[in-house]
Amino acid sequence: MKIYKDKRGDSKEQLHLVVVGHVDAGKSTLLGRLLCELGQVPSRLIHKYQQESKKIGKQSFAYAWVLDETGEERERGITMDVGHSKFETETKSITLLDAPGHKDFIPNMITGATQADVALLVVDATRGEFETGFDSGGQTREHALLLRSLGISQLAVIVNKLDTVDWSKERFDEIVNKMSVFLKQAGFKDNVTFVPCSGLSGENILTKPKEPLSNWYTGPTLVSVIENFKCPERHINKPFRFSINDIFKGTGSGFCVSGHVETGMVSLGDKVLVLPRNETAVIKGLQIDEVSTTNAFAGDHVSLTLSGIDQQNVGIGDIICNPQNPVPVTTRFQAHVVVFAVKIPIMKVQPAVITKLVAQLHRHTGEMIKKKPRCLPKNSSAIIEITTQNPVCMELYKDIKELGRIMLRVEGTTIAAAQLLHPPNGILIVSPVLGLPNLRVGGRGGLYINTWDQY
Secondary structure (H helix, E strand, O other), rough: OOHHHHOOOOOOOEEEEEEEEEOOOOOOHHHHHHHHHHOOOOOHHHHHHHHHHHOOOHHHOHHHHHHOOOOHHHOOOOOOOEEEEEEEOOOOOEEEEOOOOOOHHHHHHHHOOOOHHHHEEEEEOOHHHHHHHHHOOOHHHHHHHHHHHHHHHEEEEEOOOOHOOOOOHHHHHHHHHHHHHHHHHHOOOOEEEEEEOOOOOOOOOOOOOOOOOHHHOOOOHHHHHHHOOOOOOOOOOOOEEEEEEEEEOOOOOOOOEEEEEEEEEEEEEOOEEEEEEOEEEEEEEEEEEEEEEOOEEEOOOOEEEOOOHHHHHHHOOOOEEEOOOOOOOOEEEEEEEOOOOOOOOOOOOOEEEEEEEEEEEOOOOOEEEEEOOOOOOOOOOOEEEEEEEEEOOOOOOOOEEEHHHHEEEEEEEEEEEEEOOOOHHHHHEEEEOOOOOOOOOOOOEEEEEOOOOOO
16 A cells, blocks of 8 residues: 555554563563663663662562552552553564553453554463462463464563572473463464563563573573564555544543554544444544554554544444444354363353354364254363344454454453354354353353453
């Protein structure tokens, strides 16, 4: 597309990087240290944070405060919302998304992951802490499954706090072996990179490590791993689709929505359609990184100023699209899911209900084993029908992957994710990515369609 080449031809590649992991794995400290090493944080500011954190007896929090901006985040020592930062490498312009690790803030983590192209999964090498995050009840596994179900295939695992075990190669290898098996089962390829480092000391972040780590590790630094990520193809020529992540009052007339351009492009003055609410609006302003612009393209994080529409008629999770080529909307679809294990019986409740177990399938061949099973045992595969309380925006996976994935969550756990394939008889069919345990008719949960978070 000529306009894209004219606007972006000479600029660095844009890459959106989300950082996830179990609570207290040290994500914010690691990223704060990374930004400091890259010269993105004024020395006087980090000195201020060091003094303030020392006063409250939490000096190790200083680097984390670079990204944890609210008083509550700093007081509790955990990230609650998605932190945003930018930095550049030799060839790329990186948007850094620091996602919360606590299970109470999984919806915020999902919001961050839906905006990302690639991911870092941070694990704590401290003895007992890795096991807490990785074993049942921890967020390491769920975060990895969420990343894969959202279509993220490029992943690096950061083995943080390895200094707490004296840079032990045996401990590093133990974590690599456990994580490698799980990540392969989750659908990641064998090319996942594992990087040992320490966010607190800065070891192996920007420069090659010193002894004792250098005695056995000769792999890349954290910055090198980020530099080597590949930017995905941007679908500029597909219909315009924009997913809303936030809504706020602008400085002038109208109001603003921020989010991600999934496909296509949008220009100042364009008339757009907001679905599933079926409301029209006009683009009165565009900003990228708080800088006004006239165009935005697939892959951009943008703030749009809307006019001709009431703010109450727009919601987080809505899709803004071209009125001449609107996104499909549905309340009923079939899903092909893989079944795992569940602790709590699944009962009927809104807003997403399992209304039919259509067929049980062979996990590997996809052939039908049984029609209309009563329930689905663990590790099985099946077609199920799901009905939503409210209309949701969906695309066929083959047409627009970004809006062709769904996730189902119940009792704070992600239990299913899938890809929309084709719509026989007007019902959307979905293929498995990860699955739902001990499934029964009437099973319920919260449904995410890309950034859909009304659950």
